[in-house]
Amino acid sequence: MLVATYDLWAFVSENGDELFDGLLNTLKVSGFAIVGAFVIGAVLGAARAHRIPVVSQFTAVYVEVIRNTPILVQIFMIFYALPQFGILFDQFTVAWLSVMIWGGAFNSENFRAGFQAVSYRYREAGYALGFGPFSTFLNVTLPIGGRIALPSSINTYISVVKNTSLMYVIGYAELTTTALNISNLTLETIEALTLLGIVYLVLVWTLSASIRLLESRLALPESS
Amino acid sequence: MPDWVEPVARYILEEGLPGTLRVSAIAVVGSALIGVVFGTLMTIKFLPLRGLLRFYIEVFRGLPILVTVFIVYFGLPSVAPSLEFAPLTSASIALVLWGSAQVAEATRGAVQSIPRGQHEAASALGFGWVGRHSSVILPQALRRLLPPFVSLLVNIIQNSTLAQVIGGLEILEAGERQSERLSSSPPIGIGEIHAAEIFAGVAVLFFLISFPLTRLAAHLEKRLV
Numbered sequence: 001m002l003v004a005t006y007d008l009w010a011f012v013s014e015n016g017d018e019l020f021d022g023l024l025n026t027l028k029v030s031g032f033a034i035v036g037a038f039v040i041g042a043v044l045g046a047a048r049a050h051r052i053p054v055v056s057q058f059t060a061v062y063v064e065v066i067r068n069t070p071i072l073v074q075i076f077m078i079f080y081a082l083p084q085f086g087i088l089f090d091q092f093t094v095a096w097l098s099v100m101i102w103g104g105a106f107n108s109e110n111f112r113a114g115f116q117a118v119s120y121r122y123r124e125a126g127y128a129l130g131f132g133p134f135s136t137f138l139n140v141t142l143p144i145g146g147r148i149a150l151p152s153s154i155n156t157y158i159s160v161v162k163n164t165s166l167m168y169v170i171g172y173a174e175l176t177t178t179a180l181n182i183s184n185l186t187l188e189t190i191e192a193l194t195l196l197g198i199v200y201l202v203l204v205w206t207l208s209a210s211i212r213l214l215e216s217r218l219a220l221p222e223s224s
Numbered sequence: 225m226p227d228w229v230e231p232v233a234r235y236i237l238e239e240g241l242p243g244t245l246r247v248s249a250i251a252v253v254g255s256a257l258i259g260v261v262f263g264t265l266m267t268i269k270f271l272p273l274r275g276l277l278r279f280y281i282e283v284f285r286g287l288p289i290l291v292t293v294f295i296v297y298f299g300l301p302s303v304a305p306s307l308e309f310a311p312l313t314s315a316s317i318a319l320v321l322w323g324s325a326q327v328a329e330a331t332r333g334a335v336q337s338i339p340r341g342q343h344e345a346a347s348a349l350g351f352g353w354v355g356r357h358s359s360v361i362l363p364q365a366l367r368r369l370l371p372p373f374v375s376l377l378v379n380i381i382q383n384s385t386l387a388q389v390i391g392g393l394e395i396l397e398a399g400e401r402q403s404e405r406l407s408s409s410p411p412i413g414i415g416e417i418h419a420a421e422i423f424a425g426v427a428v429l430f431f432l433i434s435f436p437l438t439r440l441a442a443h444l445e446k447r448l449v
């Protein structure tokens with residue numbers, strides 16, 4: 001067993017169930033975090049773009065704090081520091097919560113830029129048609145600004161997927177943790193790393209291909 | 225201030241900070257040098273070379289940096305024992321692979337944004353490909369690269385914390401070691417948990433380094449574009 005022979009297929013087939021669970025956990029954490037980051041981004045981005053008092057200032061601070069501190073430190077804060085105040089989360093919660101908070105900060109900047117790019121004339125047209133401020137946002141600013149923000153927000157979601165690999169530090173059994181834990185027992189380090197590389201690149205490349213597809217399909221009529 | 229603070233702060237600043245700075249410095253310089261060269265070569269119309277560089281860029285931009293760190297730290301020694309590097313060096317190499325891919329992509333765009341006439345004028349003056357790029361095109365392209373360079377620096381400083389995962393002594397690892405030390409019983413520690421204060425301190429330290437740089441990047445972006 002100690003003889004170093006490279007056999008990626010044996011590594012995958014012998015540990016298939018475990019690796020598949022790891023992949024599912026990666027996707028689950030990513031999914032939760034992406035949905036959360038979308039909501040945070042849309043709401044706080046709107047607050048910033050429309051300069052809603054208090055929320056807007058809070059968002060500015062939130063964005064600067066997240067952007068200027070390493071995500072690994074943020075994970076350590078949630079996992080090691082919060083329990084000191086009696087706030088104890090399980091690993092799964094720490095996993096999606098930390099990447100969601102991180103992605104939400106970047107996404108609120110994406111959406112702010114998108115909403116601010118919507119011409120004031122469109123909103124005036126909304127008001128002229130009798131929409132209130134909130135329905136003008138829902139029916140005019142969000143569909144147009146959301147599309148403008150789409151490519152940059154998908155880039156943020158791609159980073160969210162990649163950042164789930166950091167859950168290795170809290171021992172949450174997502175793909176990276178699972179593959180490396182197996183390789184620690186079987187010494188199939190190269191196989192584990194090859195598999196990680198392939199899976200992450202497929203995930204990331206698929207998502208970035210979707211940006212190009214969506215960009216062409218959702219492009220605003222006048223921008224072509 | 226409680227007694228435990230001073231030695232902890234000293235350790236983080238004297239043992240951790242130099243590690244972070246060393247990794248960041250190597251990573252930034254390496255990324256810039258390799259990235260600018262690769263990015264310039266990307267503009268040559270020689271398909272196999274361009275395909276190879278495109279692959280390099282897409283792979284190292286696509287991989288989570290932590291996976292690249294593991295490939296360098298765990299993977300390379302399994303391939304050849306001579307490729308075994310210390311944790312901080314491994315993190316630096318991984319960050320150079322990632323950073324150079326970022327820089328290459330940005331450089332390609334910047335070089336291509338220099339008007340055709342500049343190339344022609346340089347050729348008319350008798351410059352060859354290397355002279356034309358090093359004396360005429362790149363100096364102009366580098367100006368446009370300044371804002372992304374500053375952002376890269378911020379990203380690299382923050383991602384240097386990934387060295388912590390493989391035990392490299394940088395700011396976060398220094399904080400982690402002190403937090404563990406304090407929680408052990410005397411005489412080594414004080415049997416108290418101060419993770420919140422220590423990691424908050426680490427976060428503040430990173431914020432103090434990063435915030436002026438992100439402001440600078442935003443400022444340069446406005447001025448130079």
